[in-house]
Amino acid sequence: MGDDNRRVGIMGGTFDPIHNGHLVAASEVADRFGLDEVVFVPTGQPWQKTDEPVTPAEDRYLMTVIATASNPGFHVSRADIDRPGPTYTVDTLRDVRAEYGPKAQLFFITGADALEKILSWKDTDRMFELAHFIGVTRPGFELSAAHLPADAVSLVQVPAMAISSTDCRARVAAGKPVWYLVPEGVVQYIAKRRLYRR
Numbered sequence: 545m546g547d548d549n550r551r552v553g554i555m556g557g558t559f560d561p562i563h564n565g566h567l568v569a570a571s572e573v574a575d576r577f578g579l580d581e582v583v584f585v586p587t588g589q590p591w592q593k594t595d596e597p598v599t600p601a602e603d604r605y606l607m608t609v610i611a612t613a614s615n616p617g618f619h620v621s622r623a624d625i626d627r628p629g630p631t632y633t634v635d636t637l638r639d640v641r642a643e644y645g646p647k648a649q650l651f652f653i654t655g656a657d658a659l660e661k662i663l664s665w666k667d668t669d670r671m672f673e674l675a676h677f678i679g680v681t682r683p684g685f686e687l688s689a690a691h692l693p694a695d696a697v698s699l700v701q702v703p704a705m706a707i708s709s710t711d712c713r714a715r716v717a718a719g720k721p722v723w724y725l726v727p728e729g730v731v732q733y734i735a736k737r738r739l740y741r742r
């Protein structure tokens with residue numbers, strides 16, 4: 545950290561729960577882009593996820609810490625969960641920029657589904673100035689940056705993981721296993737806190 549020119553990946557997500565698709569995407573992008581670290585940023589209030597209630601932020605934060613703890617290049621930021629109000633990536637990027645200093649190069653990682661909808665996010669012009677965006681492949685979604693400003697986004701193929709948090713929650717609710725879809729510690733945390741039971 546500090547005022548140097550580190551290459552910092554930012555993996556934002558609701559992480560309800562964090563799963564191996566998130567972790568593989570971050571790891572692959574870190575390798576391809578020579579990132580010094582990846583900061584996982586659990587959302588505070590994901591304003592576009594209105595279908596069902598989101599698990600309390602502290603549980604999502606702790607699962608993210610547990611899932612990333614063994615990787616020395618992975619870190620977790622509380623920036624979005626500690627900022628009141630709806631979570632906007634433009635604010636995330638301002639906060640990370642303030643922490644890492646003006647010389648840091650920021651790379652915001654999104655899956656193909658999120659990239660598709662990115663122009664509906666707040667203040668995208670400023671957002672694209674604050675970071676370079678990296679769209680990653682995700683099974684079931686087409687990866688394209690045709691709708692986005694040239695040079696704002698790079699596209700990267702990552703190992704295909706047909707995993708979603710929605711499916712993990714449904715599996716737990718139905719009494720099915722989530723072993724090997726989420727890290728072992730996250731399986732244990734979900735059981736300990738009795739998350740996703742109906």
Ligand SMILES: Nc1ncnc2c1ncn2[C@@H]1O[C@H](COP(=O)(O)OP(=O)(O)OP(=O)(O)O)[C@@H](O)[C@H]1O
Pocket residue numbers: 556557558559560565566569653654655656657658659680681682683705706707708709710711
């Ligand atoms: N299997 C996956 N492969 C690649 N990228 C993914 C995958 N799952 C999620 N992502 C990306 O990770 C980021 C955070 O995703 P999020 O926390 O919303 O998970 P999710 O599985 O999409 O959740 P939900 O099913 O609840 O919508 C988004 O940019 C999303 O596109």
Ligand SMILES: O=C(O)c1ccc[n+]([C@@H]2O[C@H](COP(=O)([O-])O)[C@@H](O)[C@H]2O)c1
Pocket residue numbers: 555556557558559585587590591592593631632633634658664665666
């Ligand atoms: O900035 C916005 O308006 C905005 C709208 C929707 C999603 N995002 C961010 O996109 C990331 C993935 O979000 P989600 O909802 O797919 O978990 C996460 O960091 C969100 O804060 C950001």
